[in-house]
Amino acid sequence: MGRLNIFLAIVFCGYSFQLKALTDTTLRIQHIKSINGSFNNFSVDNLGNIFLITATNQIKKLNNNFDSVGIFNDVKRYGNIYTIDVSNPLKVLVYYKDFATIVMLGQQLNNRNSIQLRGQNIFQVKAIAQSYDNNIWLFDEVDNTLKKIDESGNLLLETSDFRLLFEDNATPQSIIDMNGLLYLYNSKKGWTVFDYYGGLKNQYPITDWQDVQVTDNYLRGHDSIYYYMANPKQLQYNNFKLPTNFTNAIKLLLLQNKAYVLTKEGLEIYSIQ
Template sequence: MKNWFTILLLIILGKSVLAQGDSAFQLVKTYPFEVADAMLDNLDNLYIITPQDQLKKYNINGDSVAAFNGVKRFGKLHSVDVSNPMKLLLFYKDFSRIVMLDRLLTVRGTIDLKQNNIMQASAVGASYDNKIWIFDSYEYKLKKLDEQGSLLQETSDFRILFDQSIVPQQILDRDGLLYLYDTTSGLFVFDYYGTFKRKLPLSNWNSIVIAGKNVLGISNNGINNYSTATLMESRYMFPQNFLRYYRYSLSQNKLIALSKNSVSIFSYRH
């Protein structure tokens, strides 16, 4: 009798956990087409990269508003920063080049990093004042550039600042602070002058997002939420029906999930 009670209790608890996972994600919209990658800006505009290497933009109503056909013109695309809808940053890591697009996906400028004495960059991010942050992984320095690629400021060599190797894959400029994320070493927080503030012990996350006092990221089939106020971490597991998705990314309050032939957008709580 006790064994049956234990089994019943586990079933009830299992359903409860699953229900909590389901209720954490609410479907907003599904686009029925195949894509290679997708991201949302803070105005909920959707950007997709097609298998034909075209970058397309859709507004919040799902209307196609712009397209950029030159994705592969500068080599293999490494990342797209859409944090500033007025200026997208396309980063071509292997070719040390940044391409800037306006809100209609028209090229507004390019930066050849090697011509500006940056031989090897690992990450690029938009700054709050319309400039560009970049991590020079050859000199191990965080640098700030203008749209012409001229150096505005830089930090000291990170090999002097830290006793561990740091090569960030993501740079985020949010609410007066700068976040550099290295999937192995964690999240490093700086002020706008490049002064180190603290390190957050977060590793092996993807698609890092800063939302107020929360740091969110995708890891092990769920969303992790780390509160910088309480130093506590919570987690929302993806429900079973998410098994059809093969890639995820986050915006401030949305989850983008890619399947073989669709893009689905979910709201989520944090």
């Protein structure tokens, strides 16, 4: 498909708001499993499969019984893994920022395809995400535009320059495609929400979160003290005080009644009571 420039309509409700806390309790947990090792990162898909990125840039896949079911061991070709998107269990996106390369892996972590972004005149990208229609979203930091490309790297959609649209333009650190909307997050600016045609739907100035997620109608994330679940449409949020052994976590995700906590020693898994 050809290049399509989309102008973002400023259609969000331009009001200031303050979320009301519904709960303020300590997160109740019970330890399930320790996976010892030196891991730089991890992710968990919606089937409960765990993807561990080792210090040597291997990817190890464990099923929901913690059995090893796959490994990606091509560690020399692309350098360090910057991020991984496992929102589609059948197609895992692995992004190598230093080489501007996206590698697509199959269910068994076999190499299906790769995209050299520089060959598409895209030279600087931090955030990528799987799209609802099996394509790829990314934010081009040179052009300051949100783009959608296909598996061959062809440009499908592109917004206008964010510097023309936002006075406080900030590069997104995360992109999440969920519930028919596209969520961009920057820890200093907060959430910016678009529809699939590039129309701006809303902005939520919820800042200083880490490891952000979107599930159902909730925006999720944490700081060093609390884990938050915000429903901005209802101006409400739940916050749970983190247990003391979570405060030194490298990464923390809460999914399907489990808490996954990455530390220097490995990955700790808890059930949420």
